[in-house]
Amino acid sequence: MQRNHIVHTQQKALPSFSLSPPSNSMVMANANIYLTLLLLLSILKWGQSASNYVQDACSVTRYRALCISTLAPFSSSAKTSPSKWARAGVSVTIGETKKVVHYLLKVKKYREMRGRYRIPLSDCIECFQDAVDQLHGSLGVLRNLSARNFYTQMGDVTTWLSAALTDQDTCVDGFGNPKGKQAKMLRNRVLRSSYFTSNALALVNKLATSGL
Numbered sequence: 001m002q003r004n005h006i007v008h009t010q011q012k013a014l015p016s017f018s019l020s021p022p023s024n025s026m027v028m029a030n031a032n033i034y035l036t037l038l039l040l041l042s043i044l045k046w047g048q049s050a051s052n053y054v055q056d057a058c059s060v061t062r063y064r065a066l067c068i069s070t071l072a073p074f075s076s077s078a079k080t081s082p083s084k085w086a087r088a089g090v091s092v093t094i095g096e097t098k099k100v101v102h103y104l105l106k107v108k109k110y111r112e113m114r115g116r117y118r119i120p121l122s123d124c125i126e127c128f129q130d131a132v133d134q135l136h137g138s139l140g141v142l143r144n145l146s147a148r149n150f151y152t153q154m155g156d157v158t159t160w161l162s163a164a165l166t167d168q169d170t171c172v173d174g175f176g177n178p179k180g181k182q183a184k185m186l187r188n189r190v191l192r193s194s195y196f197t198s199n200a201l202a203l204v205n206k207l208a209t210s211g212l
Helices: 024-060 064-078 082-109 115-142 150-174 181-210
Strands: none
Touching: 024 064, 024 181, 064 082, 064 181, 082 115, 082 150, 082 181, 115 150, 115 181, 150 181
């Protein structure tokens, strides 16, 4: 008599999955990521707008790259205002011109310029000190513009800026064909400062054309 062997197979229980709500920490993490992305997008958008402002303002200048690099910090406040860009241009030019005056006085004090350059150096110092006065006068007017006297004020400012530029050009001419490292460096430093004044004058001319 044969016995049938019954093979009992054990069935494995299937794992059960339960969907639990996200934890508070996970929700906070996702929220922080979302806010960070929004902040980055806002910064990117602001940066593009600021770049457009300064590029548009500097489009009228001769030395545009210099204008953009030196006036970019004023983008958030000046935006599309010709009067604010004109003030910014003159203000930056004053700072640069004062640095050149300090540099020229230092060269003279330590007698770094000798021979035939001593007289042109003294002339340069006088010219640049006059230029600083002209620039300060221009900035003072730009800070107190009025609709009634606008065109008279613009005439005064353009006259003073043109005079400052002439002073700087006179200094450059005194070192027409410099020989020696120090003389060449001085001429280049002075020449670069005249680029600032040229840009400032262009911004003022734009203001005079557009009006208040």
